[in-house]
Amino acid sequence: MxxxxxxxxxxxxxxxxxxxxxxxxxxxxxxxxxxxxxxxxxxxxxxxxxxxxxxxxxxxxxxxxxxxxxxxxLGARHVMLGDADYPALLARLDDAPPVFTARGDLALARRPCVAMVGARNASAAGCRFARTLAHALAEAGFGVVSGLARGIDTAAHLGSLEGGTIAVIAGGIDIVYPPENAELQQRIAGEGLLIAEMPPGVEPRARHFPHRNRIIAGLAAGTVVVEAAPRSGSLITARLAGEAGREVMAVPGSPLDARAQGCNLLIREGATLIQSADDVIEALGPIDRRMVRAPGLSYQPEPAxxxxxxxxxxxxxxxxxxxxxxxxxxxxxxxxxxxxxxxxxxxxxxxxxxxxxxxxxxxxx
Missing domain, CATH: 1.10.10.10 (Winged helix-like DNA-binding domain superfamily/Winged helix DNA-binding domain)
Structure with missing residues (x-):
């Protein structure tokens, strides 16, 4: 051309x-x-x-x-598919976002990453476990990816904030949701990495969250689910991870707790049972270096x-x-x-x- x-x-x-x-x-x-x-x-x-x-x-x-x-x-920039610093694992999705807006340290997305998702109405025990797990994974050199929602997402970000956390939000890069996470979102933009596929100024809508979930799963080599109902966005993220060929992991819980049913179902269907950061690291194994090289976006016209x-x-x-x-x-x-x-x-x-x-x-x- x-x-x-x-x-x-x-x-x-x-x-x-x-x-x-x-x-x-x-x-x-x-x-x-x-x-x-x-x-x-x-x-x-x-x-x-x-x-x-x-x-x-x-x-x-x-x-x-x-x-x-x-x-x-806003202190952000657009990252486009084909750019040298576009995250390699994300680029391998069939529906990788052609452009997203980023604030913070984009180098975090070049680390081996683990996604952590779970219930918004999480239990105190679930939040404590998620925070501890995220902290241990960040200390081990992993980027921890989540969606900045209430509950497990918030706990995962708090646990990994000092070591390396990545938040993917459903609205524009300047929109805070949920409102109580305004300070956390600002800290992640300053100390970690904040990503938004929607243009600045766009308020999050229900239809945006599945798109956000595919980015969470796409950035990571594997997804850990900590507490989830049988029909929840967390299980959608786990399914998207599986469809992308990534590792699906789940933390087991009591069958008497509805918030554990989704995780127990994932384990029954073949997800790796997780009880510690060592389990996550073992499940992911060595990262194939070919997966951390982004495939190019050809600019040579192909025959129609x-x-x-x-x-x-x-x-x-x-x-x-x-x-x-x-x-x-x-x-x-x-x-x-x-x-x-x-x-x-x-x-x-x-x-x-x-x-x-x-x-x-x-x-x-």
Missing amino acids: ADVEPQTDRIDRLRLIRTPRIGPVSYVQLIRRFGSAGEALRALPDLAGRGGGRAPAIPDRGLAERELAQAAR QEASDAERDKVRRLLGPVPVGVDEIVRQSGVAAATVQTVLLELELGGMLERHAGGRVSLAA
Whole structure:
């Protein structure tokens, strides 16, 4: 591709990911197909038209510039997929965030990291254990990642604050949630690392927390769950860790305590039972050095796999309101995988497709 001014390219990348209907998967597909964010932005109207819809509204350059300036005023900066200091393990997720905002010491994310999550309404014993475990892991050289929620998350951050803690929040980098953790959030930004995928100024919403959870799991070689109900965000984080090929660990508890049911269920399903920091260290074992080298984001355009009308029809007929795996669509349609991905990208940009966890897709509601 033609040379692009670095700052212009960063602004274009920010404009691309802030464009409606473009998520982490479609962002990477567009970059790889067109070689630059600028070329991808120019191609959006045509791709959306092939998908049966209107082109999404693309943010102008001024909006992206103001977001970058706002982050700088907050003492934060944008880290983009493909940057040299983008965390390597996080980059290996299929839906790695194309950009996030960071305050603090980004070098902490280059350490071997352990995620610790658990119940918001945690017991006193659970919080004490989480704090002790996090402190021991940080002393052993691990970064401890959590979500700055009440209960276990807060205990994990407090235990690892002096040794190295990383907080991933669901809102913008300048938004405090929950309010009682305002001082802790400020301390983490100054002494540890604070990460937010949402733009500055965005208040956390329920739909943001699963996205935050994938980052928590993605930064770490393994996730430890300390107290969790059977249906909880902590178990979602553990599932995401397992799907990413990371170690899933859980602290057992009394069957009489509802807060222990999720952890006991994870152990029954094969999670490693954790009673001490030594158990965590043993479960993770030596870190494969290949995992701490970030895969590159290719900026060489790949040959486009254009779809015929017949191939588009085959793919569309297999889609419905129930999410289905992309691999299953490839198998049943008989259409080449790259061509299926092209059709799905067109449908997504046209507002006709939704992507779900685990590489599944459905027609938009």
